[in-house]
Amino acid sequence: xxxxxxxxxxxxxxxxxxxxxxxxxxxxxxxxxxxxxxxxxxxxxxxxxxxxxxxxxxxxxxxxxxxxxxxxxxxxxxxxxxxxxxxxxxxxxxxxxxxxxxxxxxxxxxxxxxxxxxxxxxxxxxxxxxxxxxxxxxxxxxxxxxxxxxxxxxxxxxxxxxxxxxxxxxxxxxxxxxxxxxxxxxxxxxxxxxxxxxxxxxxxxxxxxxxxxxxxxxxxxxxxxxxxxxxxxxxxxxxxxxxxxxxxxxxxxxxxxxxxxxxxxxxxxxxxxxxxxxxxxxxxxxxxxxxxxxxxxxxxxxxxxxxxxxxxxxxxxxxxxxxxxxxxxxxxxxxxxxxxxxxxxxxxxxxxxxxxxxxxxxxxxxx
Ligand code: IPM
Ligand code: MN
Numbered sequence: 001x002x003x004x005x006x007x008x009x010x011x012x013x014x015x016x017x018x019x020x021x022x023x024x025x026x027x028x029x030x031x032x033x034x035x036x037x038x039x040x041x042x043x044x045x046x047x048x049x050x051x052x053x054x055x056x057x058x059x060x061x062x063x064x065x066x067x068x069x070x071x072x073x074x075x076x077x078x079x080x081x082x083x084x085x086x087x088x089x090x091x092x093x094x095x096x097x098x099x100x101x102x103x104x105x106x107x108x109x110x111x112x113x114x115x116x117x118x119x120x121x122x123x124x125x126x127x128x129x130x131x132x133x134x135x136x137x138x139x140x141x142x143x144x145x146x147x148x149x150x151x152x153x154x155x156x157x158x159x160x161x162x163x164x165x166x167x168x169x170x171x172x173x174x175x176x177x178x179x180x181x182x183x184x185x186x187x188x189x190x191x192x193x194x195x196x197x198x199x200x201x202x203x204x205x206x207x208x209x210x211x212x213x214x215x216x217x218x219x220x221x222x223x224x225x226x227x228x229x230x231x232x233x234x235x236x237x238x239x240x241x242x243x244x245x246x247x248x249x250x251x252x253x254x255x256x257x258x259x260x261x262x263x264x265x266x267x268x269x270x271x272x273x274x275x276x277x278x279x280x281x282x283x284x285x286x287x288x289x290x291x292x293x294x295x296x297x298x299x300x301x302x303x304x305x306x307x308x309x310x311x312x313x314x315x316x317x318x319x320x321x322x323x324x325x326x327x328x329x330x331x332x333x334x335x336x337x338x339x340x341x342x343x344x345x346x347x348x349x350x351x352x353x354x355x356x357x358x359x360x361x362x363x364x365x366x367x
Pocket of ligand 2: 250251254281
């Protein structure tokens with residue numbers, strides 16, 4: 001029987017707590033015949049403090065060779081390289097660039113039982129996907145920018161035809177697979193850029209318009225990033241799939257997460273042609289680390305995406321079925337009021353995790 005190796009990196013702050021929670025829920029969903037083999041590797045800010053290395057070569061190799069990578073969260077304030085950038089982020093950024101994880105899929109969904117800070121929205125009203133280009137844009141400058149005479153800092157923004165075309169195609173494919181609910185029966189891809197001011201974004205938009213012709217069944221539109229930030233607050237139910245440049249996607253996905261309860265409710269999947277990397281969109285929240293109150297839902301939902309991605313890639317229904325059950329368990333537990341402090345409740349990580357484990361196995365969760 002086929003087995004899958006999952007490289008697990010716990011990371012910093014609340015990373016280990018939410019990562020262990022996700023592994024437990026995944027194992028509960030797959031049962032005793034689980035085809036997953038978990039291998040743990042070190043990386044992150046704490047590891048850097050202890051060893052001087054943020055991402056050891058053996059960890060990189062383990063991640064590259066694994067069938068998928070699961071991460072808690074990385075980074076600690078003040079643990080920085082001489083240029084001021086954070087050492088704890090090396091893990092995530094190196095995986096993105098070296099494994100060419102070009103598509104960062106960030107589902108934004110308001111669950112029944114979570115209060116949105118937006119007025120008059122209910123579960124189902126917010127259900128879209130931000131597809132963040134993950135291999136170029138402004139982030140491509142990392143480590144390659146310049147500081148001239150200590151006076152002028154330059155980080156170029158890179159858009160390649162190849163890079164834009166593949167992310168835009170991915171957006172249309174996600175819309176076709178109905179990731180994010182079609183709105184009023186319409187599947188829609190929104191291209192979010194700043195084409196009115198910068199050439200690189202005009203280039204992005206021109207490629208979007210050309211690729212769109214190959215998908216006549218999908219409605220398209222353009223939105224400028226500044227207006228988009230407002231639209232996601234004023235009319236979030238309009239959106240289905242939003243495709244955008246790396247840095248814009250980073251910023252927009254935090255704003256979007258806030259509309260559905262905050263960073264604790266924001267899963268993320270970063271995939272390329274060969275590798276998949278799964279972690280919540282949130283940071284390591286060192287202020288609440290070790291207190292047992294971290295919200296595990298974002299990482300649990302990211303792990304469900306991992307099972308979906310593996311399951312589809314290998315035509316293995318055991319995995320896609322487990323993913324479905326995890327999503328259903330999350331829905332049930334949240335509807336039953338199992339909310340962590342960040343989303344207005346008082347349930348701890350352990351209580352939520354135990355309830356999820358019961359629910360995925362088909363037993364109704366306790367309150
Ligand atoms: C994210 C994070 C990362 C980013 C960090 C951890 C490098 O904020 O995944 O959104 O800036 O992309
Ligand atoms: Mn971010």
